[in-house]
Amino acid sequence: MDTAIHFENVTKTFGKVIANNQITMDVRKGEILALLGENGSGKTTLCNMLAGIYYPDNGKIYINGNVAAITSPQDSMKYHIGMVHQHYKLVELFTAAENIVLGLNPKEFKFDIKNAIKRIQEICDRYGFNIDPNKKVYNMTVSEKQNLEIVKVLYRGADILILDEPTAVLTPQEADVLFSVMRNMKADGKSIIIITHKLQEVLAVSDRVAILRKGEYIDTVETKDATTQSLTEMMVGEKVTLNIDRPEVVHNIPLLEIRDLTIKKDDGSIAIDKVNFYIRGGEILGVAGIAGCGQKELCEAIAGLRKIESGDINHVGESIIGKKPQEIIEEGIAMSFIPEDRLGMGLAPSLSITDNMMLKDYNVISPWYNPFVNRNAAREKAKQIINELDVKTPSTETPVRRLSGGNVQKVLVGREISAGPNVIVTAYPVRGLDINSSYAIYDILNEQKKNGVGIMFVGEDLDVLLALCDKIMVLCHGKVMGVVHATKTTKEQLGLMMTGTLDLNEEKPEKSFGIASDSLIQETIVDADEKKEVNE
Amino acid sequence: MEGFITWWTSAIVYGTIIMYGALGEILTQKSGHLNLGVPGEVFIGGFAGFAGAFLYENAVENPNTFLLIIIPIICAVIASGLAGLLYCFFTVTLKANQNVTGLALTYIGVGIGSFGGQYIMIKAGCTSYTRVQATSDIFTESIHHLVGSPDNWFLKMFLSYGFMIYFAIVVAIVLHIFLKKTRVGLNLRAVGESPATADAAGINVTLYKYVATMVGGAIAGLGGLVYIILYNNGGWTTSNPMETLGWLAVALVIFATWKPINAIWGSYLFAFLFWFYANANVLGITLSIPQADLVQALPYFATILVLIIIALRKKKENQPPASLGVNYFREER
Numbered sequence: 046m047d048t049a050i051h052f053e054n055v056t057k058t059f060g061k062v063i064a065n066n067q068i069t070m071d072v073r074k075g076e077i078l079a080l081l082g083e084n085g086s087g088k089t090t091l092c093n094m095l096a097g098i099y100y101p102d103n104g105k106i107y108i109n110g111n112v113a114a115i116t117s118p119q120d121s122m123k124y125h126i127g128m129v130h131q132h133y134k135l136v137e138l139f140t141a142a143e144n145i146v147l148g149l150n151p152k153e154f155k156f157d158i159k160n161a162i163k164r165i166q167e168i169c170d171r172y173g174f175n176i177d178p179n180k181k182v183y184n185m186t187v188s189e190k191q192n193l194e195i196v197k198v199l200y201r202g203a204d205i206l207i208l209d210e211p212t213a214v215l216t217p218q219e220a221d222v223l224f225s226v227m228r229n230m231k232a233d234g235k236s237i238i239i240i241t242h243k244l245q246e247v248l249a250v251s252d253r254v255a256i257l258r259k260g261e262y263i264d265t266v267e268t269k270d271a272t273t274q275s276l277t278e279m280m281v282g283e284k285v286t287l288n289i290d291r292p293e294v295v296h297n298i299p300l301l302e303i304r305d306l307t308i309k310k311d312d313g314s315i316a317i318d319k320v321n322f323y324i325r326g327g328e329i330l331g332v333a334g335i336a337g338c339g340q341k342e343l344c345e346a347i348a349g350l351r352k353i354e355s356g357d358i359n360h361v362g363e364s365i366i367g368k369k370p371q372e373i374i375e376e377g378i379a380m381s382f383i384p385e386d387r388l389g390m391g392l393a394p395s396l397s398i399t400d401n402m403m404l405k406d407y408n409v410i411s412p413w414y415n416p417f418v419n420r421n422a423a424r425e426k427a428k429q430i431i432n433e434l435d436v437k438t439p440s441t442e443t444p445v446r447r448l449s450g451g452n453v454q455k456v457l458v459g460r461e462i463s464a465g466p467n468v469i470v471t472a473y474p475v476r477g478l479d480i481n482s483s484y485a486i487y488d489i490l491n492e493q494k495k496n497g498v499g500i501m502f503v504g505e506d507l508d509v510l511l512a513l514c515d516k517i518m519v520l521c522h523g524k525v526m527g528v529v530h531a532t533k534t535t536k537e538q539l540g541l542m543m544t545g546t547l548d549l550n551e552e553k554p555e556k557s558f559g560i561a562s563d564s565l566i567q568e569t570i571v572d573a574d575e576k577k578e579v580n581e
Numbered sequence: 582m583e584g585f586i587t588w589w590t591s592a593i594v595y596g597t598i599i600m601y602g603a604l605g606e607i608l609t610q611k612s613g614h615l616n617l618g619v620p621g622e623v624f625i626g627g628f629a630g631f632a633g634a635f636l637y638e639n640a641v642e643n644p645n646t647f648l649l650i651i652i653p654i655i656c657a658v659i660a661s662g663l664a665g666l667l668y669c670f671f672t673v674t675l676k677a678n679q680n681v682t683g684l685a686l687t688y689i690g691v692g693i694g695s696f697g698g699q700y701i702m703i704k705a706g707c708t709s710y711t712r713v714q715a716t717s718d719i720f721t722e723s724i725h726h727l728v729g730s731p732d733n734w735f736l737k738m739f740l741s742y743g744f745m746i747y748f749a750i751v752v753a754i755v756l757h758i759f760l761k762k763t764r765v766g767l768n769l770r771a772v773g774e775s776p777a778t779a780d781a782a783g784i785n786v787t788l789y790k791y792v793a794t795m796v797g798g799a800i801a802g803l804g805g806l807v808y809i810i811l812y813n814n815g816g817w818t819t820s821n822p823m824e825t826l827g828w829l830a831v832a833l834v835i836f837a838t839w840k841p842i843n844a845i846w847g848s849y850l851f852a853f854l855f856w857f858y859a860n861a862n863v864l865g866i867t868l869s870i871p872q873a874d875l876v877q878a879l880p881y882f883a884t885i886l887v888l889i890i891i892a893l894r895k896k897k898e899n900q901p902p903a904s905l906g907v908n909y910f911r912e913e914r
Contacts (some may be wrong), residue, residue, distance in 0.1 A: 063795070096781075098781075117679075117783070118780065118781050118783050119780070119783040122783060130781075134775070134777055134778040134782075135775070135778060136771050136774045136775045136778050136779075137773055137774065137775070137897070137903065138770075138771075138897055138903070139767075139770075139774070143767060145783070146764075146767075147767065147768065147771050147782040148768060148771075148782030148784045149782075149783075149784040150764065156762075156763070156764045156767065166868065181897075183897055312895070345907065392777045469694070576733065
């Protein structure tokens with residue numbers, strides 16, 4: 046087979062960090078090549094050099110046998126390379142067609158949108174995309190936006206497509222559709238590079254796998270000869286056990302019970318719609334759902350950070366509605382939410398680990414009558430967490446933002462656990478972590494579970510949820526589609542529930558999932574309004 | 582009726598000054614830059630136009646009509662365009678904070694303009710008032726002569742102004758077509774909405790920002806020219822409250838929801854409301870001095886009202902450009 050791209054000793058550094066070191070590898074024509082590696086292994090950097098975002102410090106890139114100098118996105122387009130970035134580059138206010146023609150033919154004064162729409166339709170029909178050229182981007186779903194991004198690069202004549210973590214935001218079903226589109230494009234002679242760290246997808250869709258580790262090129266193997274285990278070992282560089290433990294723990298009383306909870310988003314739309322569920326001590330309840338289905342609002346409501354519209358949140362039989370966040374923490378509910386940028390919530394990036402310890406415990410460490418900060422106690426606590434969780438940091442006084450992602454998350458989770466909570470609400474705790482750090486976090490959570498703590502785990506990777514959690518609750522547009530036992534369900538079933546195709550409430554209307562048989566809530570459910578009257 | 586027509590005509594002239602400022606600022610803001618230096622640009626434009634006219638009138642015996650028109654316009658456009666360039670150099674190239682840079686530009690513009698105007702007045706041997714008679718006569722020449730004398734209300738209300746008044750409407754319409762229908766306009770809107778997207782699509786973001794800001798500054802400068810040459814009849818005085826109009830222009834951009842067409846009627850409405858205090862007697866209302874001061878704030882109240890309405894309606898098309906006020910760093914991921 047012909048070679049489409051050849052990297053020769055390509056090196057790229059950012060300051061002291063070597064992102065790509067002497068990489069030599071090939072991409073063939075008409076193949077799907079998976080570029081596999083952990084976060085920070087240099088996959089995206091390597092592809093950004095093809096996209097014209099970065100320029101290599103050293104080494105050469107050959108396209109179809111000729112040396113290519115790609116210094117800008119325009120150059121990249123000239124070489125028929127198109128990259129779909131992880132964060133979509135689309136103008137929300139424009140229609141699909143306007144986004145596609147953006148920046149093309151600047152000499153043409155008036156743009157011929159009709160002709161463009163015709164060509165877009167042709168591309169869609171050819172490969173099986175489903176997009177409406179006249180739809181505004183802000184009305185589109187995530188998978189429509191992704192389709193649009195791919196059509197955009199095809200419209201510009203791309204023969205080599207780079208997809209950066211394309212399935213991170215898709216349900217299993219949407220991912221399957223994407224894979225079939227990718228196969229159509231391959232059959233049309235296009236080369237596709239898919240950047241990912243999900244092994245199942247690599248095995249499902251690629252022809253060959255190239256593995257990077259810490260900026261170094263390891264090897265390229267035929268997918269048919271590879272297994273999850275062999276790929277992981279190449280990716281991590283050591284033997285790892287891929288099984289996530291699920292210790293059996295005797296289940297306790299329901300610690301947190303949520304009844305008929307309704308919460309609104311910031312823009313006034315409904316985030317969580319009449320939701321019932323409960324968490325027992327000694328169990329992990331997984332929460333699955335497409336991003337933005339109310340997970341964040343639910344976590345915030347439990348932590349007392351967001352006003353609820355109606356319903357009740359009960360902690361050991363007592364309502365925590367109307368309590369201050371501080372009082373909720375004192376009751377033993379800990380919440381940690383790792384947003385997409387990973388530093389936004391929970392930790393102050395420029396403060397040291399010690400100072401971040403005090404953010405939550407300031408009133409315990411230094412009582413209110415003491416005007417001075419007791420930094421020693423906080424420093425002791427920081428040291429304890431650094432030792433127990435094996436946080437890699439030069440000192441306790443290092444600003445949190447200077448730590449690597451895994452260590453930041455360990456500090457956050459460690460702080461939440463150190464308060465000795467009996468309920469832990471954690472959202473995306475392994476977001477962006479390498480395999481070893483992720484397993485460290487799972488171990489920490491399992492340790493807490495064994496101690497009888499009830500854990501709510503909001504996650505994105507269904508494989509992890511299935512392996513780690515006892516039960517999984519699926520949210521779709523703020524509604525609970527059902528609560529299933531992790532051992533008795535499949536990824537496909539969860540996928541169908543995430544998109545709302547399967548609603549267990551309809552299948553088994555006699556069963557109400559979210560209400561524990563031994564509920565600690567004494568009275569029957571009453572509306573918030575009625576409750577007010579009772580109180581008065 | 583007479584009183585109303587006076588109110589109306591003064592509102593049209595005054596509104597045109599605001600309109601030029603707002604149109605310039607709309608173009609600038611569409612590139613993602615919130616330029617609070619508009620009052621400064623208006624002031625500099627006014628001063629440069631005046632200075633150009635003054636120097637030309639004093640340099641030749643019999644000024645040429647064409648040059649009398651073109652010299653002040655070119656001077657105003659170049660000076661305000663350079664003010665826009667200064668703003669752009671700070672915010673685009675040096676990535677300085679847009680609000681601070683804009684406010685500084687306002688003070689610099691007013692300062693330079695006042696200083697230069699004072700200098701010209703001393704040169705001319707006056708202490709408080711200097712006039713460019715010939716230029717003003719041409720600019721204020723109303724176009725109703727083309728059709729007849731202004732004996733009916735229609736001609737008085739719509740055709741009794743100098744050409745710069747009508748030119749503002751032309752600029753607004755051209756700007757509207759440019760933003761809506763042309764490729765370059767589409768690219769510019771993309772730069773203001775999402776510069777990273779525009780950059781990846783091969784649009785030269787820096788160039789677009791520079792050109793939009795400079796052309797925007799130049800258009801705003803025409804507002805200052807209209808103020809001195811038309812509204813003030815070519816007279817430069819020790820105090821020229823052009824900044825007020827600059828701030829009204831900034832408010833009008835929001836009021837017009839970033840649409841040049843809305844800026845046309847919006848500017849006249851603003852001026853109409855602004856002059857309410859002086860023409861209240863037309864409606865049979867007598868205002869005391871503090872009341873009149875309060876009434877002058879009507880355009881700002883109208884802007885706040887519009888802000889509330891667009892916030893409630895949540896229509897994406899009426900929101901400011903998404904990256905407005907945020908400098909673009911390509912390296913930031």
